[in-house]
Amino acid sequence: MKHRLLVATTLAAAAITCTTGAKAGQAPNALASPDIPISHKDRVYAAEQFSNTVSVTDPASNKLLGVIKLGDPAPGNFSPLYRGQVLVHGMGFSPDHRTLAVVSIGSNSVTFIDTQTNAVKHTTYVGRSPHEAFYTPDGGEVWVTVRGENYIAVLDAKTYEEKTRVTVPAGPGMQIFSPDGKYGYVCSSFNPEMVVIATRDHKIVGHIKQESPFCPNIAATPDGKQVWFTLKDIGKVQVFDAKPPFNAITAFETGPITNHVNFAQNAKGAFAYVTIGGTNQVKVFRTDNFKPVATIPVGKLPHGLWPSGDGTRMYVGLENDDALAVIDTLTNKVVSTIPIGQAPQALAYVPNAVPEGEGTENLQPLGLAGQVSHLALMPVATDKSGASAAPTSIALFDQGLVQVLQASVTGLQPKQPYAIALSAHADGSGPLESLANFMTNPAGAAIVNSIGQVQQIVVPGNAATDSTRRYLVIAPVVSGKLGAAVQVQTP
Structure with a gap:
């Protein structure tokens, strides 16, 4: 009897632990969102600006499945009759994980791709040199930072048409949303000022001083408490309070060509991962006390990064290595490197992107892109x-x-x-x-x-x-x- 009771108690404790772990929540979702274990239904996408492709990788096998060709390489794309996309760069995905939004800087476009079939559903053209596009957490809108101008283009997520614009300081670099969907945080690539926008009425409700004018990337912690952004020109990271009055929390040096930041929650806590392009490293910091915990050599010019749906892996695009590095977040070691297309920029890990079948339709071999x-x-x-x-x-x-x-x-x-x-x-x-x-x-x-x-x-x-x-x-x-x-x- 005692033995059965001990086994039952142990199993119950294990179940509680599993349930608790399953609620860790990975970016861009809230902390209470369930973790999603890595599977063959998941996909890692990379926007590759010189081959004008989107690479599609199966994270369960660490295998490149192929690329989605959005445009041609130079000099073919110099033609006055050219119709494809140029400088494929930014990336976001819908909350239901069924649509990928891909920004091409040179052709001023946002391409919407079906994650199940890899087919282009629609292309929306916006203003000069857009940089990033992200869905609001409720899935109703897609915000596009038009970095060559001074506004956010707000698209209707169903019709893909522009419905309004939000004027911001010139050169908006990127936007990300609070996990609860109340705020959109917009950093600048041309001005030392970040703004916070209320998603409900598109009004600016906060201003944060940037220590330099060049912010390429921003991310919000899943617990909804902090916003981190990178300063590429001076090699620093800044952190501010995600809620009003959006006070500054800290700023610290990270290294030359500081590119992107993202988060992973695991059994050891909550961590920020920052790509340092100039040193070919990813640096890892705790989000509670901001102490550095690891420096990971990954390959040449790390750029975009995104966590797996369960936080056990961090995927990093290597811009000058045409590769995807996979980091185990418990050991902070690179466990795999996967060849992909030319000069990966933004990255997205989409859990359950392919709910049925192989999900390899409309993919092409790497070819010249490799x-x-x-x-x-x-x-x-x-x-x-x-x-x-x-x-x-x-x-x-x-x-x-x-x-x-x-x-x-x-x-x-x-x-x-x-x-x-x-x-x-x-x-x-x-x-x-x-x-x-x-x-x-x-x-x-x-x-x-x-x-x-x-x-x-x-x-x-x-x-x-x-x-x-x-x-x-x-x-x-x-x-x-x-x-x-x-x-x-x-x-």
Whole structure:
């Protein structure tokens, strides 16, 4: 009898523990929402801005299922008769997990995709250079930050048509909602001011000072108490109270090219995960006392991230590695890396996205979207053998006839003009030919893009070009002219 009672008591305790754990709640849902264990019905989506694709990954098998092609790579998309999407970038999903909203910056569009069939249901065109789109928690509206202008485009979630606009400080970067749906938090990419909007009447009800003008990403904790946002130009995170009067809580340095932030709840507590593009790391902080608990090497230029429906995994898009890193949130170790499309930006984990069947309709193979070459630059005076610690990573995304060069640059003087250039010598000596000029941010970092037939002249192995082999370097720009190289290509 005692043995049966002990077993019954143990089972009851286990059931209570399971029930409690099942109510942990992962972003963007409320804390009271049930956890959803990882399954083959779930999907991880990544918006890939140079291949103009959305990759679709099964998190239960850590397998890329294919891509949804929304547009063509360059130079095909330069045609005046071109109809596809350009610079696929932002991403949100409906509360019922049946619709994905994908923002394309270059074509000023929001594409709505059926998660079951991977088919495009509708495309809405908005103002100049939208950045992100998210559904209100009640599913009635989709708010789109029109970063090239000064407003939020509010779309009807059923008709996909714009119903109204909310004027905000110029350059709204992103919006996210409180779990209860009362507030929309909108940070700015051009002004040092964030606003809070009441979702019921679209009125601004709060203002929060940003420590810099460039916020690319914002997230609200599932308990509804805090809002975290990143400052990419100065490498910091700020936190403020999610409820009126929206007081500042804390701010702290995270690292150069601080990109996105998101949350995971697990048996150890509640944690914020922040992608640090300039150091190729994800940093983890407690949300109760803001103490750092882990620094995770993940790959080149981590950008978007999203937790699984049960908080056991954090998925991270690696912009300069064309890959998806999977982090175990209990051990804070990378447990898998999955090849995906070119330069993933925003990421979304959608539980139960495919309630029936395989969910592989309308998907295409990775193809050209998976073709990329990787290079690294080191300071001139440094031993070139340490490429893994290189402050600057470069990806050459193959577009067929041309390549897009993207450099994640760090380790330079802040707020100074530089150029990525070509040298005929491995040590960067001699005349230099500029590819792209840029200005570093206050953290001495920058994201630099160029396009052309770059790969043919910087990658060895081609007998036709080896005699004229050239090397990528970074040099300061002084009085309009290139100075001596300060970073050079590793072997």
